[in-house]
Amino acid sequence: MSLYFLCLILFCIGLYCIVRKRNIIKIIIGLAIVEYAVNMFFVLIGYRIHGRAPILSEDQVIQNMVDPLPQALVLTTIVIGLAITAVLVSIAIRIYEKYGTFDITKIRRLKG
Amino acid sequence: MELHLILLFMIFASIVAVEMEDLISSVIALSAVGLGVSLAFLIAKAPNLAITQLVVEILCVVILIRATIKKELPLVKDGRWFFNTIATFLFLFCFLGFAYFALKELPNFGAPIMRVSAEYLATGLEKTGSTNLITAIALNFRNYDSLAEAVVLFASIIGVLTIARKIGKIHEK
Amino acid sequence: MKNNQAGMSLIVKTITRLTVGLILIYGIYIVLRGHISPGGGFAGGVIIALSFIHLMLAFGKNAVVKKINEPGCIFWASFGAVIFLFAIYLSFSGKRYFSGKEAHFKILSSGIIPLCDIAVSVLVGAGLFVIFYALILLAERKEEK
Numbered sequence: 470m471s472l473y474f475l476c477l478i479l480f481c482i483g484l485y486c487i488v489r490k491r492n493i494i495k496i497i498i499g500l501a502i503v504e505y506a507v508n509m510f511f512v513l514i515g516y517r518i519h520g521r522a523p524i525l526s527e528d529q530v531i532q533n534m535v536d537p538l539p540q541a542l543v544l545t546t547i548v549i550g551l552a553i554t555a556v557l558v559s560i561a562i563r564i565y566e567k568y569g570t571f572d573i574t575k576i577r578r579l580k581g
Numbered sequence: 582m583e584l585h586l587i588l589l590f591m592i593f594a595s596i597v598a599v600e601m602e603d604l605i606s607s608v609i610a611l612s613a614v615g616l617g618v619s620l621a622f623l624i625a626k627a628p629n630l631a632i633t634q635l636v637v638e639i640l641c642v643v644i645l646i647r648a649t650i651k652k653e654l655p656l657v658k659d660g661r662w663f664f665n666t667i668a669t670f671l672f673l674f675c676f677l678g679f680a681y682f683a684l685k686e687l688p689n690f691g692a693p694i695m696r697v698s699a700e701y702l703a704t705g706l707e708k709t710g711s712t713n714l715i716t717a718i719a720l721n722f723r724n725y726d727s728l729a730e731a732v733v734l735f736a737s738i739i740g741v742l743t744i745a746r747k748i749g750k751i752h753e754k
Numbered sequence: 755m756k757n758n759q760a761g762m763s764l765i766v767k768t769i770t771r772l773t774v775g776l777i778l779i780y781g782i783y784i785v786l787r788g789h790i791s792p793g794g795g796f797a798g799g800v801i802i803a804l805s806f807i808h809l810m811l812a813f814g815k816n817a818v819v820k821k822i823n824e825p826g827c828i829f830w831a832s833f834g835a836v837i838f839l840f841a842i843y844l845s846f847s848g849k850r851y852f853s854g855k856e857a858h859f860k861i862l863s864s865g866i867i868p869l870c871d872i873a874v875s876v877l878v879g880a881g882l883f884v885i886f887y888a889l890i891l892l893a894e895r896k897e898e899k
Contacts, residue, residue: 472682474681477590483595483599495599541719545729547634550637552733553737554645555644555885563745565893628792647880647889711789717867735881
């Protein structure tokens with residue numbers, strides 16, 4: 470229970486970074502922190518005390534395994550998060566090319 | 582116990598990443614958070630995810646460092662800076678308060694309800710023949726999710742190639 | 755920001771020549787053993803993309819642009835998606851091999867899963883390399899202005 474709460478505190482730190490920072494690269498860093506926190510939360514939901522990894526081996530019969538379903542879903546989520554970060558970075562570089570700055574308050578005032 | 586320590590390390594590293602003024606230092610602190618996530622996946626018995634998270638975080642940091650050029654802009658204390666910060670903290674505090682009541686409804690940590698997963702674990706080997714059950718779930722039982730992930734990757738490739746193309750002549754000022 | 759025309763220093767170039775082939779082979783190993791040990795198609799695809807990106811970072815943009823062109827990489831990404839669809843079509847055919855009920859713990863086991871693994875790794879690897887390539891060209895254009 471306290472582990473879930475620590476994951477949500479990490480989520481809130483990333484959310485604070487997205488809302489309050491002026492540099493676009495800092496906003497992208499905040500989004501990456503939010504995504505790490507959410508992936509961890511999913512995997513920790515499926516954990517079982519004294520469980521084993523869900524991979525069978527040749528000579529032993531494993532009885533109690535952790536929950537494999539959240540792990541299979543998070544596997545694709547991690548790669549999709551990377552694709553989202555790449556698109557955001559390309560948008561940021563284009564904004565710098567057009568306006569000459571990374572500051573989001575200045576971007577609002579200039580007419581392009 | 583180890584999971585608590587790794588989560589505290591990640592919270593500390595993320596506070597460093599958020600508050601540092603130099604952009605390259607904060608990107609490297611972000612990679613420390615990613616390493617903590619990979620270690621936590623290893624302790625939570627998910628080796629598939631630990632490998633994937635490690636290499637994806639390396640690629641994310643490489644892409645971010647290629648884009649950072651200048652230092653962080655100084656925090657401008659104009660007008661309503663104080664009110665904005667207090668409002669953000671108040672919102673986050675309310676969010677965590679509601680989250681505490683919602684988290685009580687989840688099953689206890691370490692005793693998940695495994696109705697569908699118990700069936701996958703019991704019949705996974707004989708139905709698919711693969712001994713890595715996570716690959717069996719992600720590429721056989723739930724293959725549509727992998728197909729949709731390929732679609733999302735293609736969409737992001739098209740997005741990046743469209744944003745990064747040359748548009749004729751760049752107009753001079 | 756350093757000029758990426760000539761790449762990095764001599765030490766980095768020497769180490770890259772020695773290790774980039776090993777990284778590629780390690781990625782292929784993780785993909786092929788996706789159904790026996792931890793790994794799978796997604797992690798292996800990212801490692802394959804990382805080996806090419808390593809070449810590009812160490813030797814500079816111009817040395818790699820001459821050898822690998824962009825429509826070729828997009829062709830490989832689409833090829834991976836087509837092989838994925840072909841593997842799904844094969845599993846509908848009902849032959850006994852594709853239901854995966856024999857020969858556990860070997861590479862040629864478990865039905866369509868190795869074929870799907872290889873297809874996903876080619877798709878993810880080529881796709882991520884194309885994204886990085888386009889970002890490098892965009893960043894170079896930003897520095898020239």
